[in-house]
Amino acid sequence: MRFLVISDIHANLAALEAVLADAEGEWEQIWCLGDVVGYGPDPNECAALLQEHDHLTLSGNHDWAVLGKLDINAFNTEARAAIQWTQETITEETRQFLTELPPQQVVPPLALVHGSLRQPIWEYILDRRTAALNFAEMEGETPYCLVGHTHMAVLFVEETEGTVDALAPDYGKPVALGEQRLIINPGSVGQPRDSDPRAAYALLDMEAMTLEHRRVVYPIGQTQERMRRHNLPARLIKRLEHGW
Numbered sequence: 445m446r447f448l449v450i451s452d453i454h455a456n457l458a459a460l461e462a463v464l465a466d467a468e469g470e471w472e473q474i475w476c477l478g479d480v481v482g483y484g485p486d487p488n489e490c491a492a493l494l495q496e497h498d499h500l501t502l503s504g505n506h507d508w509a510v511l512g513k514l515d516i517n518a519f520n521t522e523a524r525a526a527i528q529w530t531q532e533t534i535t536e537e538t539r540q541f542l543t544e545l546p547p548q549q550v551v552p553p554l555a556l557v558h559g560s561l562r563q564p565i566w567e568y569i570l571d572r573r574t575a576a577l578n579f580a581e582m583e584g585e586t587p588y589c590l591v592g593h594t595h596m597a598v599l600f601v602e603e604t605e606g607t608v609d610a611l612a613p614d615y616g617k618p619v620a621l622g623e624q625r626l627i628i629n630p631g632s633v634g635q636p637r638d639s640d641p642r643a644a645y646a647l648l649d650m651e652a653m654t655l656e657h658r659r660v661v662y663p664i665g666q667t668q669e670r671m672r673r674h675n676l677p678a679r680l681i682k683r684l685e686h687g688w
């Protein structure tokens with residue numbers, strides 16, 4: 445079976461639509477690693493669009509904050525303002541959808557989490573040291589782990605126990621899933637933070653045993669215009685065109 449692996453949509457419908465169009469016909473199920481809402485202008489539309497497809501979706505820290513399951517004071521001013529706007533904006537259906545999302549899921553040989561195996565909702569795997577600590581937590585039946593949360597597409601490879609390499613994705617080129625254990629981040633659909641404003645995603649083919657990172661251009665101005673209309677923080681609007 446083939447999976448569309450996405451994360452951190454953050455209520456950016458234009459970006460989600462671009463990813464779905466770009467990968468059309470290349471997958472059977474969506475795996476979404478959390479943060480469906482927060483930051484962006486289209487929380488209800490993104491939740492509805494996901495549910496039109498066969499999907500397995502996790503909850504992230506922003507989803508939890510919107511539901512009141514995390515203290516919003518743990519977030520910076522702009523993120524907090526967007527969370528409060530999202531709380532006022534989501535419908536009962538969206539709230540119900542978010543409530544039912546699990547924080548992690550095991551689908552051998554893969555483990556799926558938003559942040560990390562050690563802290564599924566909150567830890568950022570940004571460096572090789574943190575990745576090594578998480579490889580140490582991996583169970584035998586799941587040598588591959590999919591994570592989101594950092595908004596940075598990356599492939600952590602365990603060379604030997606305790607030694608980890610961090611590889612920048614080679615976009616459009618499938619990588620074989622082999623003997624080495626991997627922590628894979630598809631990057632963010634709706635708010636990339638690696639200086640590349642294009643929406644990020646990955647395709648996972650469990651028959652060919654390959655993973656492919658991809659990027660796709662989307663109409664950023666459309667999302668920014670909708671954010672302006674809803675008076676979302678200016679800094680959150682600006683950052684989309686720079687990819688940070």
Ligand code: ZN
Nearest residue numbers: 452479504593
């Ligand atoms: Zn996020």
